[in-house]
């Protein structure tokens with residue numbers, strides 16, 4: 001994708017893959033002006049995926065976007081995207097229990113909201129683990145808003161490469177192998 005990002009509308013509907021400087025690889029989709037979907041390919045909670053997470057999404061200045069939300073696990077997230085520079089910055093605030101039991105969160109969260117809410121009561125919250133990292137954006141795709149095909153299955157080994165190599169979506173940004 002070579003477009004210059006100028007407005008909030010330029011950002012909404014964009015699908016990203018990026019690698020944090022600590023090596024964690026994430027995939028994130030601006031589904032609409034108040035919703036995000038994501039998949040985690042590498043790092044402490046690799047394998048986790050989430051759709052329809054409510055988020056606050058705004059443009060801070062031309063081409064710079066801020067996204068923040070709080071999750072059923074108690075994890076808080078603040079992301080800053082600078083797509084014109086192929087960079088973003090993310091800060092993840094993990095409750096202590098996610099650091100100690102990451103495996104509980106490695107699933108399609110939407111089908112296990114009760115378990116996330118039970119776990120955040122059962123285990124400890126503090127001290128939180130704060131992970132602030134810069135990331136390099138390795139893929140951007142214009143998926144359009146409210147595209148349910150973007151994040152529609154669990155992550156698998158090689159998925160980011162399939163997406164980057166044009167093997168995952170057709171010309172209408174629909175998933176090829178359904």
Ligand SMILES: C=Cc1ccc(O)cc1
Nearest residue numbers: 026028038075077090092
């Ligand atoms: C915990 C979720 C999460 C999603 C995207 C991202 O870049 C960081 C955290």
